[in-house]
Amino acid sequence: MDTAKSMPTPMISALKLTSDGAEHFQDPKLYREIVGSLQYLTISRPDIAFSVNKVSQYMHSPTIEHWKAVKRRYIVGTVSVGIKFQKCTNLRLLAFADADWAGDLEDRKSVTGYCVYLGSNLVSWRSNKQAKVSRSSTEAEYRSMAASQSELVSIQYLLKELRIPQSIAPTIYCDNQSACSLAANPVLHTRCKHMKIDLHCLREMVN
Structure with a gap:
């Protein structure tokens, strides 16, 4: 994954995930571990909050389609992205x-x-x-x-x-x-x- 080409967005905009219609993922534990790590990452990465929320709903029984959504190579190209705080006088x-x-x-x-x-x-x-x-x-x-x-x-x-x-x-x-x-x-x-x-x-x- 480190050498993989990164994707420009966290999730495909037209992607509609469901719990039916796809083959079940063979390693649910791995799925839960990666999604759990992504949930931790949302503490400082609001850009992935929506997509992580979506894939978190299928941790009980993930499918291949859910795994593909989790494995999307967005984080690889945005490792240096974070929240920047700067001094400001207007605290509205x-x-x-x-x-x-x-x-x-x-x-x-x-x-x-x-x-x-x-x-x-x-x-x-x-x-x-x-x-x-x-x-x-x-x-x-x-x-x-x-x-x-x-x-x-x-x-x-x-x-x-x-x-x-x-x-x-x-x-x-x-x-x-x-x-x-x-x-x-x-x-x-x-x-x-x-x-x-x-x-x-x-x-x-x-x-």
Whole structure:
């Protein structure tokens, strides 16, 4: 693997992994060991968080297709890649939230993804499957925003304990206009009653 040609991305963009339709991998222990190492690597490599999250879901019974996804030669060419922290005077908190709506072909659950910046420095990130099935892309995106909001609050408390003032309110960026409108709209529509806990929590922060 050390001499292999590296790949430009952690995972093929159109790849849809499932637990059926492929031959089972003969050495599940090896699969678990490598995926476990990749999980450890995500502590400092947010660029592989999504792909590692995907292959981690099949550790109980990996197939050849899962093994090919794990063996993709992306890490080989990005050994020197890492998070760079630099001094900055603007310590404003910014979060970018997104969701892969119904991306899992087996249970149709969405994936929450967000990253949080303190000034120009990336300090927190997450990529994991949502607990419930979202009935719309708006719901999936909103749950992602709610998760990033929870992380922002935790970081705010930490900064307060460290006596680092926050003069500007944190900002969450989301590319779903309906989810953004839902955060500011004080009316609970009948179509979103099943997600009203996240609604109340995020709307309180907006206010």
